[in-house]
Amino acid sequence: MRRVVAAVALLLVLLVCSAPSAAAHAYVISQSPSSGAELATSPAAVVVRFSEPVTLASGTATSVLASSGERVDTGSPVLDGDRLTIPLQRGLPKGVYVANWSVISADSHPVGGSLQFGVGVLTVAVAEPAAPQPSSLLQLINGVLKGLVYLGLSVALGAAIAARLLHVSWPRLWLAAGFLAAAIGSLLQIPVQYLWGASASQATWDGLLQSFGSDYAVTIYLRVALLALAWAVRRWLPVFAVVALLVVVTVVRNGHGGAEGGWIFVSTLAHATAATAWVGGLVVLGWAMLTRRLSVPQLRRLPAWSRYAGGAVAVIALTGVAQAVVQVRYPAALVHTTYGWVLIAKVVLVAVAGLFAILGNRWVRAHSRLPDRPAPGETSRLRRFARREAAIGAAIVIVSGVLSSVDPAQATYAPTTTQTLTAGPYTVSLRIAPARRGPVGFRVTATGAADATPLAQQVQLTLDQPGGAIRALPVEFTARIPGSIRSGQPVPITFVSSVVVLPDIGDWRAQLTVVASPTEQYSLATDFTAY
CATH class of the missing domain: 2.60.40.1220 (Immunoglobulin-like)
Structure with a gap:
């Protein structure tokens, strides 16, 4: 047994240390x-x-x-x-x-x-090409499948540990169903993940077969092997708990937390582990322990469950806030990205689950010190609270699976920034789209103050990063487009740039010059933020 514990501990260290350290999303x-x-x-x-x-x-x-x-x-x-x-x-x-x-x-x-x-020709006559997008349906399927795997792990691992804590016999059929659901769902993730990724181009049979040898697939094979080991050692709680943690590590390693590495990996692991323990415990409470009137010994064990569940929920809340700060980063991204809205839905569900948790905790505090069993009908009240909290917990797990399949808000938040400025006799509209790190396009429209104001012949734009390494990054304008000609009104002239890559987020300064003639030029400076 000591050798098994040592081997499992070594595998845990290797899995955590081998988590890649990378940006959450390539750009x-x-x-x-x-x-x-x-x-x-x-x-x-x-x-x-x-x-x-x-x-x-x-x-x-x-x-x-x-x-x-x-x-x-x-x-x-x-x-x-x-x-x-x-x-x-x-x-x-x-x-x-x-x-x-x-x-x-x-x-x-x-x-x-x-x-x-x-x-040999300009490209402005062609609309800016849209980037290939993967299938939204496959993205949803992938997310729901992850959620179902999480539920299977809750029933197989979290419930088994909670049953020991509550001294409740957890039905072998439920336990086996949880293990099978987690294992089969995990294996199905391999082809679904490939089809989702390839849907932006074209899936092939060769590509599908090769996906079963990817690092993503190898991590899933390890997960299935660990599930088999957990089943074999389920009677030895300390070893079972460590193997269960290793299983959760493989889940985190294939998601956002695994891509980030470092403290985010540890935070995500704590979040997933606490959620597995909480939901699994609620399932045991609602469908195994509270199916009949509680005995006095069972009643005395409920405060321990309240502390166990309360600790798990506290970890979920704290790590969830930490991850939200990293994955959302900008408050406006909450309501302007899919990730933000899914996260809001999860927070609402957590709040509703918390309400039922409070009601259940009040019941426990009111009845746990009674000298005798609770009155007839009282146990069913607690059972209703537990089952409703468990059902909402299951919904939270599914939503979490979907959330892990959605690009983080900080990676997709791409606002368009438009500024109206003045350069000498010209009103200048500066449009930056998208105002974020990576490829960016600029559109400048210069309109004279009066019909007699000379038309802008060209614009010059350079970008500086205050406090950073970038100085005088040039922006090339490849098109000059006159606006509508109307009697007595100045003609706006629009200049469209080729794409320039902003290598970093944060504050940037744009130095813009409007050129009316070789001897008549007007300059201005303005700041903008790249997200």
Whole structure:
């Protein structure tokens, strides 16, 4: 038995220490050619660099298309850590081309992207390409499947431990059902995860088969093996508890917490472990212990359960707040992202569950010190509280599974910033979309104060990062578009930039110059925030 404990402890250390340290979600930090660029000659390849090492979503995860729809990429894309290279055919003729890619970031989420460039022509006549998006239906299925795995683990692991605490016999059929649900659901995650990631490009049989050898799949195989070990040692509570913790580690390792590493990994592990213990305990309480009138010894054990459940809920609350700060980051992202709204739904469910927990705790405090058994009908009151709290807890677990399949709010929050400024006789509208780290486009509209004001001929824009390393990052404007001509009214002139990559979040300063003529120029400076 000592050897088993030592082996399990060593495996726990290895799993925690091997959790990758990476950004929660990959984003582009450079691309060549830049989106919107006009090239004099045909490039040899499209090169995209990401913020972290990524993997290709499938064998058809990249493409470069001419305006006719014909593919002009050749051979296979080359992925070297965080650098993706898509080789192109030689001597591309004049025209506009759109490159697309779909990769998988460290948190197992698919990330799509696109850029367009012109060879010998401007690209402004072509709308900015939309990045390939994975299937929302498969994303939902993946999230619900994760939630069902979490429920299986609650019944198999959390309930088994709570039953020991409450000295209740936990039915073998329930226990086996929990283990089977967790194991089968885990194995189903492998093809569903692949199909979700590949849905942004095209799934293939070869890609599906290869997904069963991925790191994601290997972690799931380890989970299933640990579940089998937990079943074998279920009679030895200390060993069973450690193996159960290892199972939860494998769950966290394949999600947001595993991608982040460090304290976020530990926080996510504590959150998931506490939730498993809480929901599992409620299931035992509602469907095993409170099915008949409580005896005096059972009544005396309820305060211990209240402390156990209260501690679990406190851990859930504290770690949940910590993770929300990291994954949301910006208050406005709560109501402008899918992740934010799902998180709000989870918080509401937790609040409702807390109400039933308070009612149950009051019952326990009022009855646990009575000299005799509770009066007939009183046990059924506590059972109703426990079952309702358990049902809401199950809903919270499902919502948590969906939340883990949604891109974090801080990774998807992409507000558009528009500022109205003055540069000499010009009213300047500066539009930044999206105002976030990664590829960004700028649109400047300069309107004279009067019809006689000279038309803006060009604009010059550089970006500085106050207190940072970036100085005078140039923004190239590839198009000048005159507005409507109306008698007696100044004509607005709009300038559209090619895409520039902002490498960091935080405060930025834009230095803008409106050029009316070689001798007439007006400058201004303004600050904006990249999210």
